[in-house]
Amino acid sequence: xxxxxxxxxxxxxxxxxxxxxxxxxxxxxxxxxxxxxxxxxxxxxxxxxxxxxxxxxxxxxxxxxxxxxxxxxxxxxxxxxxxxxxxxxxxxxxxxxxxxxxxxxxxxxxxxxxxxxxxxxxxxxxxxxxxxxxxxxxxxxxxxxxxxxxxxxxxxxxxxxxxxxxxxxxxxxxxxxxxxxxxxxxxxxxxxxxxxxxxxxxxxxxxxxxxxxxxxxxxxxxxxxxxxxxxxxxxxxxxxxxxxxxxxxxxxxxxxxxxxxxxxxxxxxxxxxxxxxxxxxxxxxxxxxxxxxxxxxxxxxxxxxxxxxxxxxxxxxxxxxxxxxxxxxxxxxxxxxxxxxxxxxxxxxxxxxxxxxxxxxxxxxxxxxxxxxxxxxxxxxxxxxxxxxxxxxxxxxxxxxxxxxxxxxxxxxxxxxxxxxxxxxxxxxxxxxxxxxxxxxxxxxxxxxxxxxxxxxxxxxxxxxxxxxxxxxxxxx
Numbered sequence: 001x002x003x004x005x006x007x008x009x010x011x012x013x014x015x016x017x018x019x020x021x022x023x024x025x026x027x028x029x030x031x032x033x034x035x036x037x038x039x040x041x042x043x044x045x046x047x048x049x050x051x052x053x054x055x056x057x058x059x060x061x062x063x064x065x066x067x068x069x070x071x072x073x074x075x076x077x078x079x080x081x082x083x084x085x086x087x088x089x090x091x092x093x094x095x096x097x098x099x100x101x102x103x104x105x106x107x108x109x110x111x112x113x114x115x116x117x118x119x120x121x122x123x124x125x126x127x128x129x130x131x132x133x134x135x136x137x138x139x140x141x142x143x144x145x146x147x148x149x150x151x152x153x154x155x156x157x158x159x160x161x162x163x164x165x166x167x168x169x170x171x172x173x174x175x176x177x178x179x180x181x182x183x184x185x186x187x188x189x190x191x192x193x194x195x196x197x198x199x200x201x202x203x204x205x206x207x208x209x210x211x212x213x214x215x216x217x218x219x220x221x222x223x224x225x226x227x228x229x230x231x232x233x234x235x236x237x238x239x240x241x242x243x244x245x246x247x248x249x250x251x252x253x254x255x256x257x258x259x260x261x262x263x264x265x266x267x268x269x270x271x272x273x274x275x276x277x278x279x280x281x282x283x284x285x286x287x288x289x290x291x292x293x294x295x296x297x298x299x300x301x302x303x304x305x306x307x308x309x310x311x312x313x314x315x316x317x318x319x320x321x322x323x324x325x326x327x328x329x330x331x332x333x334x335x336x337x338x339x340x341x342x343x344x345x346x347x348x349x350x351x352x353x354x355x356x357x358x359x360x361x362x363x364x365x366x367x368x369x370x371x372x373x374x375x376x377x378x379x380x381x382x383x384x385x386x387x388x389x390x391x392x393x394x395x396x397x398x399x400x401x402x403x404x405x406x407x408x409x410x411x412x413x414x415x416x417x418x419x420x421x422x423x424x425x426x427x428x429x430x431x432x433x434x435x436x437x438x439x440x441x442x443x444x445x446x447x448x449x450x451x452x453x454x455x456x457x458x459x460x461x462x463x464x465x466x467x468x469x470x471x472x473x474x475x476x477x
Contacts, residue, residue: 005045005047008047008081008082009042009045009047011080011081011082012038012041012042012047012048012082013042015038015076015077015080015082016035016038016039016042018076019034019035019072019073019076019077020035022072022075022076023072026071026072028068028069028071028072029068029069029072030072031053031065031069031072031073033053033059033060034051034053034073047082048082048083049082049083049084049085050083050084050085050086050087051073051077051083051085051086051087052085052087053065053073053087053088053091054087054088054089054090054091055088055089055090055091055092055118056089056090060091064090064091064092065088065091065092065093066091066092066093066097067092067093067094067096067097067100070088070091070093070097070100070101071097071100074100074101074104075100075104077104077108078103078104078107078108079107079108080108080110081109081110082110083110083111084110084111084112084113085111085112085113085115086111086113086114086115087113087115088114088115088116088119089115089116089117089118089119089143090117090118090119091119092119092120093116093119093120093121094119094120094121094122094125095121095122095124095125095128096125097119097121097125098116098121098124098125098126098128098129099124099125099128101114101116101128101129101132102128102129102131102132103132105129105132105133105135105136105139106132106135106136108136108138109138110138111138111139112138112139112140112141113139113140113141113143114139114141114142114143115141115143116142116143116144116147117143117144117145117146117147117171118145118146118147119147120147120148121144121147121148121149121153122147122148122149122150122153123149123150123151123152123153123156124152125147125149125153126144126147126149126152126153126154126156126157127152127153127156129142129144130153130156130157130159130160131156131160133160133164133167134160134163134164136164136166137164137165137166138166139166139167140166140167140168140169141167141168141169141170142167142169142170142171143169143171144157144171144172144175145171145172145173145174145175145199146173146174146175147175148175148176149172149175149176149177150175150176150177150178150181151177151178151180151181153175153177153181154172154175154177154178154180154181154182154184154185155180155181155184157170157172157185158181158184158185158187158188159188161185161188161189161192161195162188162192164194165194166194167194167195168194168195168196168197169195169196169197169198170195170197170198170199171198171199172185172198172199172200172203173199173200173201173202173203173236173238174201174202174203175200175203176203177200177203178203179210179214179217179218181203182200182203182218182221182222183217183218183221185198185200186221186222186224186225187221187224187225189225189229189232190224190225190228190229191228191229192229192231192232193231194231195231195232196231196232196233196234197232197233197234197236198232198234198235198236199236199265200236200237200240201236201237201238201239201240201265202238202239202240203239203240204239204240204241215241215246216250219242219246219249219250219251220250222237222250222251223250223251223253223254224254226251226254226255226258226261227253227254227257227258229258230258230259230260231260232260232261233260233261233262233263233288234261234262234263235261235263235264235265236263236265237265237266237269238265238266238267238268238269239267239268239269240269241269241270242266242269242270242271242275243269243270243271243275244270244271244272244273244274244275244278246275247271247274247275247278247279248274248275248278251279252278252279252281252282253282255279255282255283255286256282256283256286258288259287259288260288261286261288261289262288262289262290262291263289263290263291263293264289264291264292264293265291265293266279266293266294266297267293267294267295267296267297267321268295268296268297269297270297270298271294271297271298271299272297272298272299272300272303273298273299273300273302273303273306275297275299276294276297276299276302276303276306276307277302277303277306279292279294279306280303280306280307280309280310281306283310283314283317284309284310284313284314285313285314286314286316286317287316288316289314289316289317290316290317290318290319291317291318291319291320291321291347292317292319292320292321293319293320293321294320294321294322294325295321295322295323295324295325295349296323296324296325296352297324297325298325298326299322299325299326299327300325300326300327300328300331301327301328301330301331301334302331303322303325303327303331304322304325304327304330304331304332304334304335305331305334307320307322307334307335307338308334308335308337308338309338311335311338311339311341311342311345312338312341312342315342315344316344317344317345318344318345318346318347319345319346319347319348320345320347320348320349321347321349322335322348322349322350322353323349323350323351323352323353323439324351324352324353325352325353326353326354327350327353327354328353328354328356328359329354329355329356329358329359329362331353332350332353332355332359332362332363333359333362335348335350335363336362336363336366339366339432339433340432345433346433346434346437347433347437347438348433348437348438349438349439350363350438350439350440351439351440351451351453351454355440355451357448357449357450359451360442360449360450360451361449363440363442364442364449365431366431366432366433367431367432367433367434367435367438367440367441367442368431368435369431369442370442370443370444370449371441371442371443435454436454436456437456438454438456439453439454439455439456440452440453440454441453441454
């Protein structure tokens with residue numbers, strides 16, 4: 001242990017003592033989970049960087065962090081330097097607790113990420129935190145999503161973004177922002193040069209009944225934000241009531257000329273065939289976009305055909321989300337045809353569309369062929385196909401007849417040898433998408449192909465997904 005680690009270890013021990021003493025002196029309940037965690041970290045010689053007190057965890061679910069307890073936790077912590085991430089999601093912190101957090105931010109210089117998702121912070125609390133960030137130059141990530149901060153809270157955050165130069169990631173989705181707040185954020189972000197990620201999704205409840213002129217103004221300001229901001233590379237706008245008309249008249253042109261955008265999430269909007277066609281046309285020669293997310297829209301087969309043309313023209317995009325879009329086998333065939341030519345796409349989501357036997361036959365070979373067996377939980381109904389990341393689906397190797405059992409239950413396998421799906425690329429040379437990079441998996445019942453859902457981590461960035469062809473020569477299809 002070097003001198004720096006010794007100093008930090010001493011700092012942790014001192015904080016633990018000060019925390020307990022402060023709570024006793026101020027009649028605040030001591031969180032034994034926190035004390036145990038810090039004590040164990042000190043004993044093991046590990047320096048904790050994250051203070052995770054998630055209200056939905058097993059330890060806190062029945063007794064979540066409240067305003068009084070957050071005072072006891074943060075007051076002795078404000079001059080420490082070992083914690084860089086504070087995660088307080090799913091607790092019962094209100095405006096009073098937010099004021100405590102704001103005072104903490106005025107003094108602390110080590111915390112880089114603050115997660116307050118799904119508490120009960122209102123406009124006053126959001127305003128206090130925003131004012132603290134006028135001064136704090138160290139916080140780079142703020143997640144205040146799923147809190148009812150409303151118009152006043154949104155305006156306070158917009159005002160803060162005009163001054164703050166350290167914040168790089170901001171999450172304000174489902175915050176009851178109205179059109180005034182969203183327009184203020186979009187206006188400020190035209191000139192902001194530090195924020196690279198913003199998510200203001202799911203604020204549609206206060207915008208979907210607006211007059212046409214106000215809707216136009218809202219879309220115009222968002223379009224101008226995309227047009228003039230050359231620093232924003234991750235834009236999340238789910239559930240914002242974006243229509244085909246808004247895409248064609250406002251967004252298409254600005255998305256086309258933005259040269260920095262890498263992730264564009266327009267899931268759960270009112271985009272149908274025309275909007276998807278316009279968007280894909282704008283992205284044909286886009287040189288920066290890596291991930292296009294259109295989940296839960298209604299792009300249908302015409303939209304899927306537009307995605308096909310996009311994949312044939314664009315060699316930069318690595319992920320396309322088209323799950324739940326009412327695409328039939330016609331659209332699925334279009335995408336499959338594109339994947340036979342495009343060798344750069346890593347991730348494709350298609351679950352929730354209209355799959356029939358023909359669609360399964362068209363797409364299954366692109367992901368390594370049908371699965372012969374599923375790994376299920378011990379008590380699961382084995383008549384229902386289920387896929388788990390723990391062992392993955394199992395595929396047949398026709399060149400080896402040895403009997404192998406994957407989990408000690410011989411009723412799974414008879415007279416065949418199976419191999420985990422991560423080796424499918426060595427067995428099925430015509431596999432185009434790695435089985436772990438798609439949300440569909442195929443299985444046979446009496447010789448007929450069916451489709452099941454494959455659960456994957458959607459929070460990963462495109463670069464974090466398995467690059468199927470990273471170390472092997474790309475096959476000729």
